[in-house]
Structure formats: C-alpha cells, structure tokens
Amino acid sequence: MNIRDDLLHLEKQARLLDPPAGKREEIRKKVIDYAEHFLNRIDNLPAFIDPPADRFPDSFPLSEEGVSVDVLLNLLRQQVDQIGLNPASGGHLGYIPGGGLYASALGDFLADVFNRYAGISFTGPGAVRLEHRLLRWMADLFGYPATALGNLTSGGSMANLMAVVCARDASGIKARDTDRAVVYLTEHAHHSIEKALRIVGLREAIVRRVPMDDRFRMDAQQLDRMIITDKTSRLYPLMVVGTAGTTDLGAIDPLQDIGQVCKKHNLWFHVDAAYGGFFILTDEGKEKLKGIESSHSLTVDPHKGLFLPYGTGALLVRQGEWLHKAFSGTARYLNDMGQSEVSPADLSPELTKPFRGLRLWLPLLLHGLRPFRACLQEKLLLARYLHAELPHAGFETICTPELSVVAFRMPHAEQASELNQQLANALRREGKVFVSTTQINNTIVLRAAILSFRTHLRTIDSLLQSLKRQVAQIRQGATAP
Ligand SMILES: *Cc1c(COP(=O)(O)O)cnc(C)c1O
Numbered sequence: 001m002n003i004r005d006d007l008l009h010l011e012k013q014a015r016l017l018d019p020p021a022g023k024r025e026e027i028r029k030k031v032i033d034y035a036e037h038f039l040n041r042i043d044n045l046p047a048f049i050d051p052p053a054d055r056f057p058d059s060f061p062l063s064e065e066g067v068s069v070d071v072l073l074n075l076l077r078q079q080v081d082q083i084g085l086n087p088a089s090g091g092h093l094g095y096i097p098g099g100g101l102y103a104s105a106l107g108d109f110l111a112d113v114f115n116r117y118a119g120i121s122f123t124g125p126g127a128v129r130l131e132h133r134l135l136r137w138m139a140d141l142f143g144y145p146a147t148a149l150g151n152l153t154s155g156g157s158m159a160n161l162m163a164v165v166c167a168r169d170a171s172g173i174k175a176r177d178t179d180r181a182v183v184y185l186t187e188h189a190h191h192s193i194e195k196a197l198r199i200v201g202l203r204e205a206i207v208r209r210v211p212m213d214d215r216f217r218m219d220a221q222q223l224d225r226m227i228i229t230d231k232t233s234r235l236y237p238l239m240v241v242g243t244a245g246t247t248d249l250g251a252i253d254p255l256q257d258i259g260q261v262c263k264k265h266n267l268w269f270h271v272d273a274a275y276g277g278f279f280i281l282t283d284e285g286k287e288k289l290k291g292i293e294s295s296h297s298l299t300v301d302p303h304k305g306l307f308l309p310y311g312t313g314a315l316l317v318r319q320g321e322w323l324h325k326a327f328s329g330t331a332r333y334l335n336d337m338g339q340s341e342v343s344p345a346d347l348s349p350e351l352t353k354p355f356r357g358l359r360l361w362l363p364l365l366l367h368g369l370r371p372f373r374a375c376l377q378e379k380l381l382l383a384r385y386l387h388a389e390l391p392h393a394g395f396e397t398i399c400t401p402e403l404s405v406v407a408f409r410m411p412h413a414e415q416a417s418e419l420n421q422q423l424a425n426a427l428r429r430e431g432k433v434f435v436s437t438t439q440i441n442n443t444i445v446l447r448a449a450i451l452s453f454r455t456h457l458r459t460i461d462s463l464l465q466s467l468k469r470q471v472a473q474i475r476q477g478a479t480a481p
C-alpha cells in the first residue's frame with residue numbers, strides 16, 4: 001500500500017466523526033425526543049431524588065466501535081438525569097437556583113456547530129462584537145460609564161477572582177507587603193472572595209469582617225472606622241467587597257454609603273452582585289441597588305438572574321483599562337491579529353473560550369426584556385408571599401426578605417438546629433421541593449431561595465403544604481413515647 005491508499009483508508013474511518021445529513025437527523029431526533037420527554041414532564045418531576053446506592057453500574061462503555069445513541073441516552077437517564085438535585089425544576093429553592101432557558105440551549109447548539117472563535121476579534125469579529133454589545137448593555141444597566149469594559153466568564157467565582165486581580169494591581173501593593181494588605185467584607189460575603197485572595201497570592205492579606213446591622217448588611221460607619229484605624233497602624237487597605245444579595249439571606253450591603261467610604265479613602269470597591277444584580281431590571285430592584293454604579297468592579301451571574309443554564313457569569317470594570325492591564329497578553333504567533341477591537345482574550349485569563357454570548361443573546365433578543373422583568377418581579381413577590389404565610393404555618397422568619405431569599409425555622413427552644421435539619425432532610429426525601437440550610441447566630445435555619453424561572457405561586461403553595469405536613473410528623477415523633 002502506498003501513502004495515498006493509507007490516507008484514503010484513514011479518511012474513511014475519520015469521517016465517522018462527521019456524520020452525513022441522514023445520520024445527523026437520526027441522532028438529533030433521538031436527542032431532541034429525550035429532551036422533550038423531560039421538558040414535557042418538568043412540572044411534575046421531583047426537585048430532588050436520593051441516589052440509590054446500587055445505581056452505579058459502569059456508565060462508561062467506551063469501545064473502539066462506538067455505542068448506539070439509545071444506549072447512551074439510557075445511561076444518562078438512569079445515572080445522571082434522575083438522581084440528586086434537579087436544577088431545572090421550579091421546586092429547586094436551594095442555594096441560589098440556576099436556570100436553563102430553552103433558547104439558551106439552542107444558542108449553545110448553534111455556537112457549537114459554527115464554533116466561532118470568540119476569543120480574538122481578528123478571527124471572530126462578529127462574535128466578539130456581539131459579546132461586547134451584551135456587556136455594554138449590562139454596563140449601561142448598572143450605570144457604568146463609557147470607559148467600562150467587561151468579560152463573560154464561566155461564572156461568578158471566576159468574575160470575583162478577576163476583580164481581585166484588578167484591585168490588587170490598582171492598589172500598587174508590592175508582593176513583599178501582602179501581609180499588610182487589608183480586605184474588608186462581612187461574614188456573609190461569598191467564600192469565593194477568600195478563595196480568590198488565596199489564588200492570587202494574597203493568602204497572607206488581612207481579612208476584616210465588618211460588623212453587620214440587624215438585617216445582615218455591612219455597617220458602613222464601622223467600615224470607615226476600621227479603615228482609619230488600619231491606616232494609622234501603617235497597614236494598606238486594598239479593597240472593600242460589598243455584596244448585593246448575599247447568598248445566605250439575600251441582604252444588600254448599603255452600596256451608596258460604602259461607595260462614599262471607598263471614595264474618601266481612595267479604595268477599590270468591588271460589588272459581588274452574582275445573585276442580586278439582575279433584579280435591577282425591576283423598579284423595586286433598581287431602587288434597592290442604588291449606589292452600585294459607584295463601584296469599581298461588579299460581578300453578575302446571568303446563569304442565576306437571567307435564568308441561563310450554568311456556565312455564564314460576567315465581570316464589569318468601571319475603568320476598563322485595569323481589566324486590560326491585568327489580562328492582556330501578546331505572543332509571536334498572534335502577530336497578525338491586528339488592533340481592530342479589544343479582544344476578550346485580553347480581558348480574561350482565557351485565550352480560547354466558548355462563544356458564551358450566543359446563549360445570552362438569543363433568549364434576550366428573542367423574548368425581549370419584558371418577560372425577564374416580570375419573572376424577576378414575580379420572584380420578589382413570591383418571597384414576600386412566602387414570608388407572610390410562614391408564620392401562619394407556625395414558622396419564625398429570620399428577617400424581612402430584601403430580595404428573594406426567605407430564611408425561617410421551626411421555633412423550638414431546645415434542639416432548634418437538630419429539628420430544622422431534620423425538617424430539611426424530610427423535605428428532601430419527599431422531593432417535591434428542595435430547600436437548603438444555613439447557620440444564623442449558630443443555629444441551623446432553612447432558606448428558600450426563589451430564583452428559578454419555573455418557580456411560581458403553586459410551587460410556593462406546595463412548599464407551604466409540605467412544610468406543614470413534615471412539621472406535624474416531626475412533632476408527632478418528638479412527643480411519641
Ligand atoms: C453564586 C454566587 C457566587 C459564585 O458564583 P458561581 O457562578 O457559582 O461561581 C458568588 N457570589 C455570590 C453572592 C453568589 O450568590
């Protein structure tokens with residue numbers, strides 16, 4: 001055999017990776033049917049299913065010849081899509097719910113088929129421009145000036161990490177002084193900030209927990225005092241992290257006041273609005289988020305507040321040059337990329353990245369803004385409704401919800417933590433709704449985080465019913481001899 005024969009033989013095998021129209025249709029139909037079967041039943045599927053211990057036979061039948069799509073979809077059904085938390089369910093009220101807009105899935109499909117290179121504007125000018133427009137829309141939404149730049153990230157943690165890098169660079173603090181650098185945040189700031197500090201070489205920085213008021217919001221006066229004390233002690237204040245919608249309780253730190261303190265001390269102000277940011281699309285949220293425009297950087301999470309499937313966060317930086325300085329890079333092999341428009345690769349640690357914009361662009365423009373605003377306003381109202389109904393069901397609430405997280409507990413002098421954990425476990429076993437817990441003042445409380453686009457009035461009514469049923473059972477158990 002000569003080399004041409006070898007090549008033709010290899011090509012024949014390699015072409016199996018590039019199925020023709022008929023074969024594509026066959027696979028596509030089965031995959032779409034599988035997805036439709038799920039979506040048509042989504043309102044009645046459990047929010048949580050305990051994985052049975054024996055459910056894990058080999059899920060990896062890798063072979064030289066390949067396996068039929070039926071076998072693979074069956075494996076997915078049994079071993080992935082039917083166990084644990086069901087984040088696509090409206091009954092998901094744990095942690096901070098994500099979304100899963102159908103139009104985003106179709107956007108991903110198109111992005112993956114075309115596989116446009118969205119990292120560099122020379123190669124993917126349309127894709128890059130589309131992402132810049134989305135980020136510009138967000139910057140306008142939050143009142144950032146024309147100097148702002150942003151980046152679509154994999155999520156909020158990555159955006160927070162990049163913000164810490166910008167703040168570190170802008171502070172001018174030298175590596176040898178990191179043990180004198182001070183970062184200010186509250187007990188309820190997201191743990192990704194401290195993780196970020198460790199990752200970016202600020203492990204030794206001093207982290208000050210600014211006290212909170214009775215609604216779990218940062219006390220800006222105390223912040224001011226702490227900064228003054230630290231400055232007189234020859235420490236280097238580096239940044240303040242305010243949270244716009246804490247993960248625990250949905251509290252919003254007083255952004256205007258913190259902004260003023262930061263301005264006075266010339267200090268980087270980062271706002272972590274991963275959960276709460278997009279409530280700015282409602283009139284009420286806009287009012288509550290006043291002051292967010294005074295920040296230097298801002299994390300938001302479209303895979304939370306805009307109901308996208310997991311995999312899209314965003315960082316906005318008011319003075320975009322800090323983002324560019326922190327992450328721009330050059331390489332000999334990229335010389336011909338020209339200087340058309342700033343490239344995402346120069347605003348992020350990533351070079352090659354998925355074309356994330358399409359999964360946001362498609363639903364946003366297809367549906368228009370109105371349903372997004374309505375869905376967010378509905379979530380705020382549902383939280384208020386739940387908060388008002390809980391006392392009638394015999395529960396104590398922790399505080400008035402500022403956004404859409406409602407924390408509550410069974411009042412019980414002794415064993416409060418134990419009982420509330422028991423209740424959370426019982427709800428999970430029942431599976432209709434999934435709520436998670438947190439600790440407030442050292443006791444375990446339940447929290448319902450209402451952010452799924454599929455959570456509606458009937459979901460909350462169902463939660464209230466489940467709660468009453470489970471509490472009755474727990475109380476019965478507790479009084480049994
Ligand atoms: C969810 C969340 C994060 C982390 O975002 P990921 O997208 O999960 O990485 C950060 N901060 C807050 C306030 C959050 O709610």
